[in-house]
Amino acid sequence: MTQNIPRTQSWIGELPGKLRMIDQTRLPEEFVEIDCESVQQVWDAIKRLSVRGAPAIGVSAAYGTVIGVQTETNLSRAGFNQKLNEVTDYLASSRPTAVNLFWALERMKNVAAAIPDASPADVVERLLSEARTIEHEDREMCAAIGRHGESLMPADGGVLTHCNAGGLATAGDGTALSVLFAASATGKKIHVYADETRPLLQGARLTSWECLQRNVPVTVICDSMAALVMREKKVKAVVTGADRIAANGDAANKIGTYSVAVLARAHGIPFYVAAPSSTFDLSLASGNLIPIEERAREEISHSFGKQTVPDGVAVWNPAFDVTPAELISGIITERGVIAPVNTETVAAMIDAAASAQASHST
Numbered sequence: 001m002t003q004n005i006p007r008t009q010s011w012i013g014e015l016p017g018k019l020r021m022i023d024q025t026r027l028p029e030e031f032v033e034i035d036c037e038s039v040q041q042v043w044d045a046i047k048r049l050s051v052r053g054a055p056a057i058g059v060s061a062a063y064g065t066v067i068g069v070q071t072e073t074n075l076s077r078a079g080f081n082q083k084l085n086e087v088t089d090y091l092a093s094s095r096p097t098a099v100n101l102f103w104a105l106e107r108m109k110n111v112a113a114a115i116p117d118a119s120p121a122d123v124v125e126r127l128l129s130e131a132r133t134i135e136h137e138d139r140e141m142c143a144a145i146g147r148h149g150e151s152l153m154p155a156d157g158g159v160l161t162h163c164n165a166g167g168l169a170t171a172g173d174g175t176a177l178s179v180l181f182a183a184s185a186t187g188k189k190i191h192v193y194a195d196e197t198r199p200l201l202q203g204a205r206l207t208s209w210e211c212l213q214r215n216v217p218v219t220v221i222c223d224s225m226a227a228l229v230m231r232e233k234k235v236k237a238v239v240t241g242a243d244r245i246a247a248n249g250d251a252a253n254k255i256g257t258y259s260v261a262v263l264a265r266a267h268g269i270p271f272y273v274a275a276p277s278s279t280f281d282l283s284l285a286s287g288n289l290i291p292i293e294e295r296a297r298e299e300i301s302h303s304f305g306k307q308t309v310p311d312g313v314a315v316w317n318p319a320f321d322v323t324p325a326e327l328i329s330g331i332i333t334e335r336g337v338i339a340p341v342n343t344e345t346v347a348a349m350i351d352a353a354a355s356a357q358a359s360h361s362t
């Protein structure tokens with residue numbers, strides 16, 4: 001099903017190699033791939049959202065770690081370890097909210113720490129292998145999320161999604177979109193309603209582009225239209241992704257997700273979050289503790305290539321909000337569906353040890 005769709009990112013060559021990725025800032029106008037050959041280029045690509053979406057950021061950071069140390073094989077092992085720490089700290093500073101970034105970097109550091117006597121060249125090989133494993137596992141997790149979620153989707157009807165939680169945001173078919181693609185593949189007549197997702201339009205630019213590639217019917221709406229679309233019964237369910245899910249099930253996702261969840265509750269429509277276990281952060285008791293990225297004012301004051309806010313006017317640009325667990329009908333993970341959503345049910349599905357990897361570096 002995915003064979004004609006280019007990979008969001010791929011490692012090119014062996015060692016030394018480089019990371020090729022779709023520049024998502026250029027879609028849908030043009031399809032352009034960029035090559036990252038330095039850790040600064042990977043950091044910039046994450047920061048400016050050339051690669052975005054929590055799982056894809058994690059995969060990029062893992063390969064970025066390899067790029068940052070692959071030519072440092074002449075260092076002593078102590079010097080190499082120091083360089084590795086510098087590289088992972090630097091990549092960790094790119095974006096604060098998606099925990100997959102810290103989760104992936106921690107995995108990379110743990111690989112090196114587990115072989116203290118290995119030469120730098122051997123460690124670099126192990127790091128590349130780990131990055132490939134993270135990418136492969138993410139692909140598998142997306143597929144499993146699709147399998148677990150498709151039965152929750154209506155046999156015939158609209159499903160609203162916010163932002164882009166598709167293949168572009170992961171190494172596989174996506175999280176929320178994997179559910180929708182899997183439901184469509186079983187013959188369900190799903191019509192996707194994609195919130196445009198201001199200010200950077202991931203829904204309008206990316207989700208609709210992916211649906212088009214998959215021949216899944218899609219309608220883009222302005223974010224402010226979600227209430228009307230729900231009221232007119234065009235939507236039977238909502239599915240979104242997540243950037244970080246706290247121990248009690250509160251879920252951070254793209255700004256505007258919280259309003260969609262409130263609207264879904266008001267209209268009696270189920271609201272699902274689809275996310276792999278790598279997006280859980282059980283070190284945080286509730287969503288109030290999730291760090292929320294604030295981005296540059298220009299993303300709002302100069303939208304669509306022109307000035308949209310007068311100079312001197314204040315602008316606030318938080319990139320994410322937190323949907324409280326009580327508004328979430330279920331969290332679709334690669335292990336199964338968490339429902340109802342609370343601290344006990346999250347703990348029963350998600351392995352605390354796995355999510356603890358992320359907490360150490362945030």
Ligand code: MRU
Binds near residue numbers: 053165174253255319
């Ligand atoms: O700022 P972005 O585009 O990285 O935000 C992405 C989202 O909010 C996604 O919904 C989330 O990362 C899940 S991606 C499977």
